[in-house]
Amino acid sequence: MKTQNSSKLLYFEDLEIGKSYGSKQITVDEHEVIEFAQRYDPQPFHTDPEAARQSVFGTLVASGWHTAALTMRLRVTGDLQLAGGWVGLGIESMKWPKPVLPGDTLHAVFEVIEKRESKSNPSRGVIRVRTSTYNQREELVFETVSVQIVLRREPAL
Amino acid sequence: MKTQNSSKLLYFEDLEIGKSYGSKQITVDEHEVIEFAQRYDPQPFHTDPEAARQSVFGTLVASGWHTAALTMRLRVTGDLQLAGGWVGLGIESMKWPKPVLPGDTLHAVFEVIEKRESKSNPSRGVIRVRTSTYNQREELVFETVSVQIVLRREPAL
Numbered sequence: 656m657k658t659q660n661s662s663k664l665l666y667f668e669d670l671e672i673g674k675s676y677g678s679k680q681i682t683v684d685e686h687e688v689i690e691f692a693q694r695y696d697p698q699p700f701h702t703d704p705e706a707a708r709q710s711v712f713g714t715l716v717a718s719g720w721h722t723a724a725l726t727m728r729l730r731v732t733g734d735l736q737l738a739g740g741w742v743g744l745g746i747e748s749m750k751w752p753k754p755v756l757p758g759d760t761l762h763a764v765f766e767v768i769e770k771r772e773s774k775s776n777p778s779r780g781v782i783r784v785r786t787s788t789y790n791q792r793e794e795l796v797f798e799t800v801s802v803q804i805v806l807r808r809e810p811a812l
Numbered sequence: 813m814k815t816q817n818s819s820k821l822l823y824f825e826d827l828e829i830g831k832s833y834g835s836k837q838i839t840v841d842e843h844e845v846i847e848f849a850q851r852y853d854p855q856p857f858h859t860d861p862e863a864a865r866q867s868v869f870g871t872l873v874a875s876g877w878h879t880a881a882l883t884m885r886l887r888v889t890g891d892l893q894l895a896g897g898w899v900g901l902g903i904e905s906m907k908w909p910k911p912v913l914p915g916d917t918l919h920a921v922f923e924v925i926e927k928r929e930s931k932s933n934p935s936r937g938v939i940r941v942r943t944s945t946y947n948q949r950e951e952l953v954f955e956t957v958s959v960q961i962v963l964r965r966e967p968a969l
Contacts, residue, residue, distance in 0.1 A: 695881035697888055698897045711899060711961075719900055720881045724852035727877050731854055740855045742868060743876055746906035746956075799903075804868075 666738040666808040667780030670767050678733035678763040681725055683717055685757030691721040716754035722761075722797045723749070726788045729763040735784070739806040744781065749799040753790070760791040768800070777811040779804050823895045823965040824937030827924050835890035835920040838882055840874060842914030848878040873911035879918075879954045880906070883945045886920040892941070896963040901938065906956040910947070917948040925957070934968040936961050 685704075692701030696718035699706035707715040717725075730741050755761065769783035782805055788797035842861075849858030853875035856863035864872040887898050912918065926940035939962055945954035 691881075694885070696884045696898075700897065711896065718884070720877070720884050724848075724877045724881065727853045727875070728851070739868060740857065741853075743908070745908070746903065749903035749906065751900065751902070 663734070663736050664738045665736055665805070667770065667772075667782070667805045668808050670770055670780075670782060670805065672767055672770060675764050675766045676733060676735035678729040678765070680760050680762045681729060682760045683725070683755055683757055685715070688715065688717045688721060688757050691724070692718045696720055712754055714756065716756060719751045719797075722751065722755045722788065723799075725761060726763055726786060726797055726799075729761070729788070730765065730786065733763065733765065735765040735767075737803060737805045738808075739779075739804060742804045744802040744804060747783070747800040747802065749797075751797055753794050753796045755790065755796050759796075761788050761796065763788045772811050773804075778807055780807055781805070820891070820893050821895045822893055822962070824927065824929075824939070824962045825965050827927055827937075827939060827962065829924055829927060832921050832923045833890060833892035835886040835922070837917050837919045838886060839917045840882070840912055840914055842872070845872065845874045845878060845914050848881070849875045853877055869911055871913065873913060876908045876954075879908065879912045879945065880956070882918060883920055883943060883954055883956075886918065886945070887922065887943065890920065890922065892922040892924075894960060894962045895965075896936075896961060899961045901959040901961060904940070904957040904959065906954075908954050910951050910953045912947065912953050916953075918945050918953065920945045929964075929968050930961075935964055937964055938962070 689702050700710035700712045701718045704715045764787045766785045767782055768785050771781050773779040782803050784801055786799050790796050846859050857867035857869045858875045861872045921944045923942045924939055925942050928938050930936040939960050941958055943956050947953050
């Protein structure tokens, strides 16, 4: 799997507030949904199609942490290639407005919503990014606002 | 893997604000760190011990999403067994104050910090939970505040 595409690396100076970046697509595989959940989120509505029908969801749904992890893959392989990588300082919010079902095809949009120089390190900047993950019907299934470190091309004076 | 322990299921009425619940322990395996990251967070500081030495971390570290997923396992197999399962409405904050390294042993503490009746559904309540994950030196490595649905033993009047 490809990691950073060094030809398109974006530094702090390159990033514009309000600009959005796209991603590849991932189709969610039922086997992987069950396997992820058996390991990390072993609840019947994520691991057992039969039991899931009796649950609050009425059908097998992906663990929210699986959706988050798939979204991380969309970030790392997407068009917002941050210099220094995707290194998070923290998450301000995270929500899952609709469940992700096996067979769904996801893509994500990354919007830079704020940027500032690092107070402590002249070689870095800090950005806030809104990550929105959609299914094949363009329904929002996951949204998070995070704070990320990004390297500067030139150290701040 | 065990899911909910039905003998200890906690309903909305059973939960006290300020009460904390414990978890099992998980030791983080280097092979699993690399495997998770190759799939979901393919950045050199998570997948390649050699390249990680040149990175901002100076050593191989677990993906923050891997730490989050391991923490979900500690929830589902821990002492705060929510009736209806761990079904999240959203996350209010999430941070990773220290990196998780291969070989670390993690455990978590779950504190109920707020509870209220559901406005829309008399069979459910809503709680806010602070989940704190620690390593074997009792250093905080992950903390999140989330909003969870929990079933009521008796519907609200």
